[in-house]
Amino acid sequence: MEVDYEITSTEEKTGKNIVVILVGAPGSGKSTFCENVMSAARCPWVRICQDTITNGKSGTKAQCLSSAAEALKDGKNVFIDRCNLEKEQRAEFVKLGGLHVDVHAVVLDLPAKLCISRSVARTGHEGKLQGGKAAMVVNRMLQKKELPKLGEGFSRITYCQNESDVQGAVNTYGGLGPLDTLPPGYFGEEKRDAKVQLGIMKFFKKVDAIDTAMRDKNCSQVSVSEQETKEIDPSCKETEKITSSVGNEYEGNTEDQVLLEGSSVGSLSSKGVPTLAFPSISTSDFQFNKEKASDIIVEKVEEFLKKVGNVRLVLVDLHESNILSLVRSKAEQKNIDSKRFSTSVGDITRLYTRGGLRCNVIANAANWRLKPGGGGVNATIFSAAGPALEAATKERAGSLSPGKAVVVPLPSTSPLFKEEGVTHVIHVLGPNMNPQRPNCLKNDYDKGCRILGEAYSSLFEGFASILSIQTKLWKGSEEVSGSRSSELHENLFERNITNKREGRYASDRIKKYKGPQEESGIQHAISGSNGKESLSAMTDSMEGKVQSKNEKVDGGKRKVWSAWAQALYHIAMHPEKHKNEVLEISDDIVVLNDHYPKAQKHLLVLARMDGFDSLVNVGAEHLQLLKTMQAVGLKWVQSFLSDDASLVFRLGYHSAPSMRQLHLHVISLDFNSNHLKNKKHWNSFNTAFFRDSIDVIEEIEKYGKATLHDDEKLLSMELRCHRCRSAHPNIPRLKSHISNCQAPFPATLLQNDRLVLAPSQVHNKA
DNA sequence: GTTCTAGAAC
DNA sequence: GTTCTAGAAC
Numbered sequence: 017m018e019v020d021y022e023i024t025s026t027e028e029k030t031g032k033n034i035v036v037i038l039v040g041a042p043g044s045g046k047s048t049f050c051e052n053v054m055s056a057a058r059c060p061w062v063r064i065c066q067d068t069i070t071n072g073k074s075g076t077k078a079q080c081l082s083s084a085a086e087a088l089k090d091g092k093n094v095f096i097d098r099c100n101l102e103k104e105q106r107a108e109f110v111k112l113g114g115l116h117v118d119v120h121a122v123v124l125d126l127p128a129k130l131c132i133s134r135s136v137a138r139t140g141h142e143g144k145l146q147g148g149k150a151a152m153v154v155n156r157m158l159q160k161k162e163l164p165k166l167g168e169g170f171s172r173i174t175y176c177q178n179e180s181d182v183q184g185a186v187n188t189y190g191g192l193g194p195l196d197t198l199p200p201g202y203f204g205e206e207k208r209d210a211k212v213q214l215g216i217m218k219f220f221k222k223v224d225a226i227d228t229a230m231r232d233k234n235c236s237q238v239s240v241s242e243q244e245t246k247e248i249d250p251s252c253k254e255t256e257k258i259t260s261s262v263g264n265e266y267e268g269n270t271e272d273q274v275l276l277e278g279s280s281v282g283s284l285s286s287k288g289v290p291t292l293a294f295p296s297i298s299t300s301d302f303q304f305n306k307e308k309a310s311d312i313i314v315e316k317v318e319e320f321l322k323k324v325g326n327v328r329l330v331l332v333d334l335h336e337s338n339i340l341s342l343v344r345s346k347a348e349q350k351n352i353d354s355k356r357f358s359t360s361v362g363d364i365t366r367l368y369t370r371g372g373l374r375c376n377v378i379a380n381a382a383n384w385r386l387k388p389g390g391g392g393v394n395a396t397i398f399s400a401a402g403p404a405l406e407a408a409t410k411e412r413a414g415s416l417s418p419g420k421a422v423v424v425p426l427p428s429t430s431p432l433f434k435e436e437g438v439t440h441v442i443h444v445l446g447p448n449m450n451p452q453r454p455n456c457l458k459n460d461y462d463k464g465c466r467i468l469g470e471a472y473s474s475l476f477e478g479f480a481s482i483l484s485i486q487t488k489l490w491k492g493s494e495e496v497s498g499s500r501s502s503e504l505h506e507n508l509f510e511r512n513i514t515n516k517r518e519g520r521y522a523s524d525r526i527k528k529y530k531g532p533q534e535e536s537g538i539q540h541a542i543s544g545s546n547g548k549e550s551l552s553a554m555t556d557s558m559e560g561k562v563q564s565k566n567e568k569v570d571g572g573k574r575k576v577w578s579a580w581a582q583a584l585y586h587i588a589m590h591p592e593k594h595k596n597e598v599l600e601i602s603d604d605i606v607v608l609n610d611h612y613p614k615a616q617k618h619l620l621v622l623a624r625m626d627g628f629d630s631l632v633n634v635g636a637e638h639l640q641l642l643k644t645m646q647a648v649g650l651k652w653v654q655s656f657l658s659d660d661a662s663l664v665f666r667l668g669y670h671s672a673p674s675m676r677q678l679h680l681h682v683i684s685l686d687f688n689s690n691h692l693k694n695k696k697h698w699n700s701f702n703t704a705f706f707r708d709s710i711d712v713i714e715e716i717e718k719y720g721k722a723t724l725h726d727d728e729k730l731l732s733m734e735l736r737c738h739r740c741r742s743a744h745p746n747i748p749r750l751k752s753h754i755s756n757c758q759a760p761f762p763a764t765l766l767q768n769d770r771l772v773l774a775p776s777q778v779h780n781k782a
Numbered sequence: 783g784t785t786c787t788a789g790a791a792c
Numbered sequence: 793g794t795t796c797t798a799g800a801a802c
Contacts, residue, residue, distance in 0.1 A: 578783090579802080580783060580802065583783080611784095673783095675783060691784090694797075695797080732798095746791095746796060747796080748795080
């Protein structure tokens with residue numbers, strides 16, 4: 017290894033090409049890794065996948081080698097996307113290295129159970145290795161795995177043990193510029209003693225009929241991306257032999273039979289459909305009658321699913337229980353879409369890692385003090401989420417009354433967030449029928465049922481309120497927005513087609529909230545806890561939304577701009593009258609400093625076209641102008657970067673600008689400015705309200721329109737750091753945090769050139 | 783868009 | 793008492 021080190025260090029500045037040999041079992045995410053790097057990349061990469069090398073069909077190792085050599089000759093970097101778990105399988109690819117080519121290894125050494133659940137899920141599409149067999153194969157492969165060493169000829173080896181390591185590596189490679197080199201050596205932690213766990217999926221003791229149906233029918237909605245389905249590739253051809261030899265070895269092993277059956281549940285890990293997992297409320301420790309409870313659950317689920325599209329609810333219990341079967345049969349009787357509601361057996365805090373079931377939000381059957389401990393689900397969730405949940409909960413509410421729910425965003429530091437992808441926990445308190453517990457209703461089931469119904473309403477509305485923030489599900493936009501996936505949790509909230517019905521639902525809700533007889537439970541769930549984001553704020557904002565919608569729908573009416581909102585318009589029309597403030601004038605655009613800059617550098621690029629006030633009426637005919645604005649913005653960014661290479665920029669539009677005349681914000685992401693004073697300022701640049709220019713252009717190219725997120729709610733969202741996503745109670749605290757936060761930017765921002773930064777800084781920021 | 787300021791939150 | 797937010801006026 018020392019030899020390698022010397023070679024690379026002497027040639028450090030030459031901008032060598034790289035061959036990255038991925039090492040990982042099927043299901044470890046190799047292809048996804050490549051895709052993520054390539055989508056962020058600043059220099060050309062070629063992914064060589066034995067599985068698809070012959071016009072989409074599988075090929076030979078020799079073909080891979082020659083394609084790799086060719087790509088290197090063209091000056092491209094290369095991914096070798098095959099399992100490469102054994103030294104011998106890697107040897108020939110390592111030989112691609114030389115004077116001008118470095119060979120790196122990226123080891124996706126993720127938990128075996130995760131690889132297995134993913135790969136088992138994927139074989140359904142491939143039809144090669146079926147269900148349990150795939151599990152055996154992966155198991156066996158992992159047992160044979162030999163982790164790469166520098167001595168094999170690698171100059172750099174990166175070990176990834178979990179998703180966050182993987183993201184780190186994606187950032188590192190994705191951020192490489194053509195002349196950049198990475199330091200040689202070992203990176204990340206190597207865990208050699210990891211033993212493969214057999215029978216990992218006994219957790220799924222029973223496959224719900226509903227779940228199975230879901231897997232079979234759900235291809236369109238619960239789509240597994242193509243490259244994922246290809247994960248078991250011919251580079252694992254060795255493994256097919258293993259399959260046959262191993263297959264019998266495991267037959268008759270009941271645990272693994274269970275595994276096989278249960279694993280198939282993993283395939284419903286539906287990326288893209290926001291999912292709420294919830295326990296049955298009140299039926300365990302609070303001793304609520306299960307028969308009655310199951311009626312309420314089914315009724316509330318049905319009601320919610322009718323109102324909100326494209327979401328999924330999963331009732332979870334640790335064991336196959338009476339309540340699960342009651343609910344299942346009642347849901348079946350009511351013909352509730354099994355794709356959208358199902359039951360599941362397992363630990364609600366391990367649904368993804370143990371079962372491949374992605375749940376963005378989980379509900380907690382909380383106690384009234386909202387404290388950890390006790391037993392059951394509450395103890396499990398608090399312990400799995402770590403102290404971060406307790407702290408975040410405290411920020412939101414001190415206690416909870418029966419029938420109410422409180423939505424708590426999970427800090428990204430929580431293991432539940434990092435490992436399971438859970439973004440929010442919703443605490444719910446149900447009615448209590450247990451004399452040993454507080455607030456016992458003494459068998460008053462009239463009241464009990466009402467409160468339990470309220471509890472579920474609160475829970476589901478809380479879930480919906482999260483969606484409305486994260487996916488604009490309620491916006492009723494009638495077009496498919498760009499379905500790029502994004503940061504860890506946003507992945508789960510992939511944007512989807514929303515329909516008019518949902519849009520109407522949103523406005524129905526507004527009317528409802530404006531009415532005098534508000535349902536306190538619902539109110540509570542949406543307002544978070546104690547009115548911080550108060551009901552009135554919500555109704556006001558919703559009202560605003562309806563109003564602006566009317567303008568759009570009615571078409572004829574135009575937004576009326578106040579006098580103060582005309583300033584940019586005047587400058588755009590007569591830049592010569594504003595020579596002092598204008599930095600650049602052309603026929604199409606005017607550039608000026610924002611009068612109240614919200615960061616060290618904050619420019620506006622104005623469109624000069626009369627009547628082009630905002631993105632609301634943008635269309636394909638404006639494409640060229642938008643591209644010009646973007647290009648001019650980038651030009652200025654480059655000049656700023658040459659003065660200060662530590663800056664990072666974003667270029668984009670406000671979905672609902674306050675000032676007339678389309679203006680592109682070019683802003684450095686330090687947000688170090690005294691003019692940044694309030695929530696609206698922050699959120700207008702750091703939520704979906706801000707539309708990156710590059711995305712707007714892409715959407716117009718694809719759909720002729722841009723999706724706008726002009727929901728006022730976005731502007732009153734809690735304050736979160738744009739880097740580490742931590743939440744802060746007020747602007748001063750946020751500002752003091754961001755002045756120090758050096759966390760890498762979230763993956764969403766790192767993709768698609770949304771960030772513009774100096775080439776020399778690429779690694780640091782990523 | 784900002785400024786001003788009452789009053790909520792701490 | 794001080795800090796901070798949010799609504800109204802411009």
